[in-house]
Amino acid sequence: MEERIRHILDRLGKEPPQVLLFEGGTADERQEAAFYWAKRLNCGSGERACGGCSACGQIEARVFRDLFVFNGREGNIKVEEVREAIPVFSQAPAVGRKRAVLFLEGQMFTEATANTLLKSLEEPNPATCFVLTAPQRERLLPTLVSRSWVMTLAWPAAGDGDGGEWVAALREFATTGKGWFTKTAGRGAVDKAGALAAVLACQADLARAMRGEAGEGLACDLERTLGAEGLRKLDLALGHAQDALTLPTPVNPALVLDWLATRVRSWVA
Numbered sequence: 001m002e003e004r005i006r007h008i009l010d011r012l013g014k015e016p017p018q019v020l021l022f023e024g025g026t027a028d029e030r031q032e033a034a035f036y037w038a039k040r041l042n043c044g045s046g047e048r049a050c051g052g053c054s055a056c057g058q059i060e061a062r063v064f065r066d067l068f069v070f071n072g073r074e075g076n077i078k079v080e081e082v083r084e085a086i087p088v089f090s091q092a093p094a095v096g097r098k099r100a101v102l103f104l105e106g107q108m109f110t111e112a113t114a115n116t117l118l119k120s121l122e123e124p125n126p127a128t129c130f131v132l133t134a135p136q137r138e139r140l141l142p143t144l145v146s147r148s149w150v151m152t153l154a155w156p157a158a159g160d161g162d163g164g165e166w167v168a169a170l171r172e173f174a175t176t177g178k179g180w181f182t183k184t185a186g187r188g189a190v191d192k193a194g195a196l197a198a199v200l201a202c203q204a205d206l207a208r209a210m211r212g213e214a215g216e217g218l219a220c221d222l223e224r225t226l227g228a229e230g231l232r233k234l235d236l237a238l239g240h241a242q243d244a245l246t247l248p249t250p251v252n253p254a255l256v257l258d259w260l261a262t263r264v265r266s267w268v269a
C-alpha cells in the first residue's frame with residue numbers, strides 16, 4: 001500500500017470518519033486499504049495497524065467479531081444479508097474498539113442493496129465505521145458519496161507505458177474505425193494485466209477531462225462530440241471493462257478491449 005495512504009489512515013484513526021470511501025487504484029489495492037483501516041481501528045498499538053496483535057490477526061483471517069465484509073466481487077450481495085445486519089450496526093462493538101463494516105466494490109451492488117446500505121448509515125452506533133470501495137466515486141449513489149470521507153488511491157498505470165499507447169489506439173479507432181483489431185488480434189496480443197493497464201489509462205484520461213485539465217485525449221474527443229453524456233457513457237463502459245478484468249472469473253482480455261472499442265466507436269460513428 002502507498003506510504004501516503006498509510007500515513008493518512010494512521011492519522012485519521014484518531015478521529016475516524018463514520019464512512020470512508022476508497023476510490024482509484026485496483027480492486028485489490030482498494031481491498032487492502034479497507035482491511036488496513038479495519039485493523040487500524042482496532043489494533044492493540046492504538047497508533048497504526050501493527051499486523052502482529054490479536055485484533056490485526058483476527059481481521060486478516062476474517063474471524064474478528066466486529067468485522068463485517070460485503071464484497072461485490074464475490075457475487076451478488078443479498079439485500080436480506082445487509083438488512084439482517086443493520087440492527088447490529090446500531091449496537092456497541094462486541095469485542096473491538098470499533099466495528100468495521102466493509103462494503104467492497106459497491107458499484108456491483110443491486111439498487112435494492114445500495115438503498116438498504118444507505119439506510120444502514122442513517123443511525124449507526126458512533127463506534128461503527130463503514131468503508132466503501134469503488135473504482136470511481138461517480139459509480140456509487142451520490143447520497144452515499146456525500147456521507148463519505150473520500151480517499152483516492154493512485155491510478156496504477158495512469159498514462160505511462162503501454163497504457164498511453166492504448167488510449168491513442170482507442171482514440172484513433174473511435175474517429176476512423178481503423179487500426180484497432182490488428183492490435184488486439186493474434187494469440188497473446190494482450191494479457192489481463194496489459195488490458196487492465198489500458199483501461200486504467202483511459203480512466204486516468206477521463207479523470208483529467210472531468211477536471212477540465214486535458215485538451216487532447218479520448219475523453220475530450222467524446223466530450224466535444226457528445227457533451228457530458230459522452231463522458232458518462234465512457235465512465236460506465238470503462239467501469240464494466242474494469243470489472244470484467246478484475247473479477248476472479250476468467251475472461252479473454254482481448255475480447256474485453258474489443259467490446260470497449262466497439263462501444264466507443266458506436267457512439268461517434
Ligand SMILES: [Zn+2]
Nearest residue numbers: 043050053056
Ligand atoms: Zn495490531
